[in-house]
Amino acid sequence: MRLSFPISARFFSTFVLGLLLQPVGFAxxxxxxxxxxxxxxxxxxxxxNKQILVYELHVTNFDTAPLTLKRLEVFADAExxxxxxxxxxDALSAIMIEAGSMSATKDSRTIGPAKRTIIFMWIELAPDxxxxxxxxxxMVFAAGEPGGNAAETALEKFxxxxxxxxxxxxxxxxxxxIWLAGDGPSNDSDHRLSIVAVDGHIHIAQRFAIDWVKVGPxxxxxxxxxxxxxxxxxxxxxxSVADGEVTQVVDGILENTPRVLPTSTTLDNIAGNYVTxxxxxxxxxxxxxxxxxxxxxxxxxxxxxGDVLALLGNSGNATxxxxxxxxxxxxxxxQSEGVPFIFKKFTDLGPGSAFELDKHLxxxxxxxxxxxxxxxxxxxxxxx
Numbered sequence: 001m002r003l004s005f006p007i008s009a010r011f012f013s014t015f016v017l018g019l020l021l022q023p024v025g026f027a028x029x030x031x032x033x034x035x036x037x038x039x040x041x042x043x044x045x046x047x048x049n050k051q052i053l054v055y056e057l058h059v060t061n062f063d064t065a066p067l068t069l070k071r072l073e074v075f076a077d078a079e080x081x082x083x084x085x086x087x088x089x090d091a092l093s094a095i096m097i098e099a100g101s102m103s104a105t106k107d108s109r110t111i112g113p114a115k116r117t118i119i120f121m122w123i124e125l126a127p128d129x130x131x132x133x134x135x136x137x138x139m140v141f142a143a144g145e146p147g148g149n150a151a152e153t154a155l156e157k158f159x160x161x162x163x164x165x166x167x168x169x170x171x172x173x174x175x176x177x178i179w180l181a182g183d184g185p186s187n188d189s190d191h192r193l194s195i196v197a198v199d200g201h202i203h204i205a206q207r208f209a210i211d212w213v214k215v216g217p218x219x220x221x222x223x224x225x226x227x228x229x230x231x232x233x234x235x236x237x238x239x240s241v242a243d244g245e246v247t248q249v250v251d252g253i254l255e256n257t258p259r260v261l262p263t264s265t266t267l268d269n270i271a272g273n274y275v276t277x278x279x280x281x282x283x284x285x286x287x288x289x290x291x292x293x294x295x296x297x298x299x300x301x302x303x304x305x306g307d308v309l310a311l312l313g314n315s316g317n318a319t320x321x322x323x324x325x326x327x328x329x330x331x332x333x334x335q336s337e338g339v340p341f342i343f344k345k346f347t348d349l350g351p352g353s354a355f356e357l358d359k360h361l362x363x364x365x366x367x368x369x370x371x372x373x374x375x376x377x378x379x380x381x382x383x384x
Contacts, residue, residue, distance in 0.1 A: 031154065032063070033061070033063040033067075034061055034111075034139075034141070035058075035059070035060040035062060036057055036059050036139070036158050037060075038057055038160045040056070040204070040337040041055060041160060041161050041162060041163045042054055042121075042123075042163065043165050043167060043340050044131035044167075045208075045342060046127060046369065047185060047368060048348065048363075048371060049127060050125065050127055051124070051125040051127050052124055053124075053162065054123075054185075054208070055121050056119065056120055056121060056204070057118070057121060057158075057160075058099075058116060058119075059111060059116065059118075059119060059139075060111075060115070061112065061113055061115055061116075062114075063113060065113060065145075066110050066111065066112050066113065067111050067142070067143055068111075068141065068142045069109045069110075069117075069119075069139060069140070069141055070088065070109075070142055071086065071088040071092070071138075071139075072085075072119070072137065073085070073086050073138040073139075073140075074086075074121075074123060074135055074137055075137075076132035077132045077134050084123055084132075084135075090106075092108075092109055093106055093107075093109050094108075094188075095121070095122070096108035096109055096117050096118070096120075097193070098111075098116070099115070099117065099118060120187055120188075120192065132162055133161070133162055134159050134161055134162060135159070136158065136159055137155075137157070137158040138154060138155070138156055138157065139154065139155040139158065140152050141153055141154070141155070165282075165339070167339075168280065168283050168327060169242075169341075169342055169343075170241035170343050170344065171305050171306060171343070171381040172239065172241070172346070173240075173241050173325060174236060174237075174239065175236065175237060175239070175381075176378050177214060177215075177377070178214070178349065178376070179212050179215065179233075179375070179376055179377075179378065180213045180352045180355075180374075180375050181210045181370040181372065181373060181376060182210065182211035182213050182373060183373070184371055184372040184373060184374060185210070185369055185371060189372050191207070191208075191210075191326075192204075198267070198335050203334060205336045206326055207339070208326065208327065208339065208340050208341065208369065209324060209325065209326035209338060210325050211323070211324055212324075212325055213320070213321075214232040214236060215232065217357075219356060221233070221320065225258050225259055225320070227258070228255055228314050228321050231258065233312050233322060233323070234314065234321040236311065236312040236323075237310075237312075238287050238310050238312055239309065239381045240277060240285075240307045240308075241305065241343075241381070242277070242285065242305050243279065243302075243303065243305050244303060245277065245278045245300060245301070245302055246301045246302075246303060247276050247299070247300075247331045248274065248286070248299075248331065249274075249275055249295060249298060249299050251273045251293065252273070252293070253272045253273050253315045254292055255292055255313055255314050256314045256315060256316075256319070258320045258321070259319050260319065262316070262317065265316075269317075270316055270317045270333075270334075271316045272314075272315025272318060273288075273290040273291065273292055273294075273295060273313060273315045273316070274287060274289070274316075274333070275309050276331060276333070277303060278331065282329050283339065284328050284329070284330065284331050284336070285327050286324075286326050286327075287323060288316060288323070288324035288325075289312075289321075289322060289323060291311040291315070292313060292315055294311035295309065296308060296310060297310075305381065306381040326338055340369055341369060343365075343369070343370070343378075344366065344367065345364065346370065346376045346377060346378050346379075347362055347376060348361060348362075348364075349361055349362060349374075349376060350375060351373055351374060351375070352373040352374065352375050360375070
């Protein structure tokens with residue numbers, strides 16, 4: 001039934017009056033005018049002697065003034081007395097990148113009106129600490145131009161669920177030997193920061209990706225750079241790290257000249273020759289930059305842990321022979337989310353920046369993912 005204007009007006013006045021008469025306990029500050037989204041929940045994974053949670057917070061400013069993030073606090077579950085992490089100042093600037101930018105700047109904490117910033121989160125826990133089911137975030141903002149005296153306002157208890165998915169346990173993809181985990185897991189590697197927009201959606205398929213480069217008897221990746229054959233890893237057999245079904249095969253892309261990028265890189269040739277194997281219902285392993293005409297498997301083949309898939313090459317968006325290795329939650333090189341994995345065992349020989357053949361660390365690791373630019377030694381994939 002349509003209400004007459006006088007009745008409607010009285011109804012509206014009564015509703016407003018009712019709001020004004022609500023007890024003080026019902027009053028709540030509006031808080032910052034932002035939208036916060038976590039596109040991919042973290043999956044806990046062991047790295048060396050710690051457990052890490054890796055994810056992103058996308059923050060969009062819906063205010064008419066700039067908003068500066070002053071402080072970010074992270075709590076485990078409902079425990080509010082002791083935060084897992086408090087990030088502010090330069091440390092916060094370093095993990096905030098405006099959408100469309102390539103890197104963080106000193107002004108990264110300031111989000112302009114109608115702008116989006118991505119916060120790259122990396123939370124570390126003790127290896128024996130139970131991962132929380134939910135991470136709660138407190139984000140303290142100041143409105144107005146940076147350096148002003150604007151009052152602070154906080155977004156309280158923004159929740160991010162922690163995934164309970166199992167982390168795949170993998171064997172070595174190599175016959176053995178010493179390998180550099182180039183651009184491996186860290187919060188500032190090129191792989192970690194590679195947000196790709198395709199078909200109206202954004203993804204970080206390379207969130208935990210590694211560019212594996214073999215270290216030879218001279219302690220370097222090559223013995224002369226002019227030819228692919230001068231690189232120690234070129235032609236190395238690449239083994240399946242788990243049982244599974246082949247779901248993607250691309251071959252026929254020519255090899256690059258070392259130190260020279262291809263002149264035209266597209267979505268179709270960026271990975272060069274590659275193989276993807278589904279090892280679980282939502283876990284896919286991709287082996288990329290393979291040698292042309294070396295792939296030994298076909299679409300829908302069933303492969304077993306240790307089977308040779310192809311030979312290491314220098315195809316696609318690469319400047320030298322290496323194996324690009326990633327695990328994702330979908331059957332797509334780029335349109336999927338990168339997820340963590342662990343290797344059954346390897347020996348950690350320390351960082352590549354300090355590695356010497358006759359002088360290095362030697363730490364056995366089990367059920368761990370390697371760190372960024374770590375030098376590791378693998379045994380054969382068939383060894384227990």
